[in-house]
Amino acid sequence: MAVRTIEVRERLMAKNDEYAAQVRARLAAAGTVALNLVSSPGSGKTRLLERTLAALDAGLPMAVVTGDVQTQNDADRLARHTSRLVQAVVTGGACHLDARQVLEALDAIDLPATRLLFVENVGNLVCPASWDLGEAARVVLFAVTEGEDKPLKYPKMFRTAHYAVLNKVDLLPHVPFDPDLAEANARQVNPDLRFFRTSAHTGLGLDAWFDFLRGLVEAGRPAGVAG
Amino acid sequence: MHEMSLALEVCRLAERQVGRAALGSVTAVAVIVGDDAGVERENLAFCLETLLAMPPFAGARPVLVAVPGDELRLDYLELDDGRQDD
Numbered sequence: 567m568a569v570r571t572i573e574v575r576e577r578l579m580a581k582n583d584e585y586a587a588q589v590r591a592r593l594a595a596a597g598t599v600a601l602n603l604v605s606s607p608g609s610g611k612t613r614l615l616e617r618t619l620a621a622l623d624a625g626l627p628m629a630v631v632t633g634d635v636q637t638q639n640d641a642d643r644l645a646r647h648t649s650r651l652v653q654a655v656v657t658g659g660a661c662h663l664d665a666r667q668v669l670e671a672l673d674a675i676d677l678p679a680t681r682l683l684f685v686e687n688v689g690n691l692v693c694p695a696s697w698d699l700g701e702a703a704r705v706v707l708f709a710v711t712e713g714e715d716k717p718l719k720y721p722k723m724f725r726t727a728h729y730a731v732l733n734k735v736d737l738l739p740h741v742p743f744d745p746d747l748a749e750a751n752a753r754q755v756n757p758d759l760r761f762f763r764t765s766a767h768t769g770l771g772l773d774a775w776f777d778f779l780r781g782l783v784e785a786g787r788p789a790g791v792a793g
Numbered sequence: 794m795h796e797m798s799l800a801l802e803v804c805r806l807a808e809r810q811v812g813r814a815a816l817g818s819v820t821a822v823a824v825i826v827g828d829d830a831g832v833e834r835e836n837l838a839f840c841l842e843t844l845l846a847m848p849p850f851a852g853a854r855p856v857l858v859a860v861p862g863d864e865l866r867l868d869y870l871e872l873d874d875g876r877q878d879d
Binding site: 576 | 811863869
């Protein structure tokens with residue numbers, strides 16, 4: 567048997583990255599800033615978006631693409647807080663969104679009338695870290711009901727994020743969680759992470775989050791993030 | 794479990810490289826997987842073994858190469874070109 571070797575040397579993410587570049591180009595042409603929101607299940611992504619839509623949507627037109635393995639429950643929840651489009655992507659078992667799904671979702675969104683686009687990724691701190699969706703920046707959430715060592719356990723997610731939201735801080739008196747240690751762990755992985763401490767339930771810390779979003783849209787892109 | 798997505802992408806790239814008709818002649822598929830690529834190598838190997846055992850493949854062997862960093866790419870394919878060894 568004669569064996570022939572064919573050198574390929576092609577990146578497995580090349581096709582996804584092509585779609586991500588198309589997403590980025592469409593967002594740039596429309597002047598829309600996109601944030602990719604990632605976390606483990608139950609950290610409060612949807613609740614944070616509910617509060618954000620309720621507080622800002624009137625003056626800051628937003629759209630949301632939600633990713634869920636099954637159901638469009640998150641999209642239904644968010645749609646109660648805005649008359650603007652919330653587009654659901656049901657991945658049908660896949661543990662992450664990919665750029666092709668986001669590109670297709672953009673077809674249903676009036677991008678020129680949208681200043682800020684949230685992509686609420688599938689709840690998972692592993693797989694979504696590897697998939698560029700064409701976003702301007704990645705925001706990772708984790709909650710005080712999780713461990714302070716989450717950033718050390720899932721370093722790629724925290725290393726590829728630009729912003730971190732420590733959520734459910736209203737529960738701090740009731741749980742053995744050291745927020746300073748959690749931030750230190752995160753900065754050990756990614757020294758450039760900017761932190762927000764919030765309770766999407768009580769509203770604690772949300773003013774800083776809202777100010778950040780307003781500034782982001784004003785600037786046209788996240789400070790310190792290339793693109 | 795995005796390893797199955799990646800394994801499917803490996804198969805797509807292999808088909809693009811050699812054409813569907815030649816996939817049965819592929820004997821090995823080598824993938825470089827960085828330590829920080831966010832990929833569980835044993836899991837990816839299992840997914841590839843499953844896919845490469847099914848037509849149009851005919852039991853090609855996955856070869857996973859560990860490297861530092863976050864590299865993730867299809868490195869090479871080996872094919873039985875049907876000729877006798879010289």
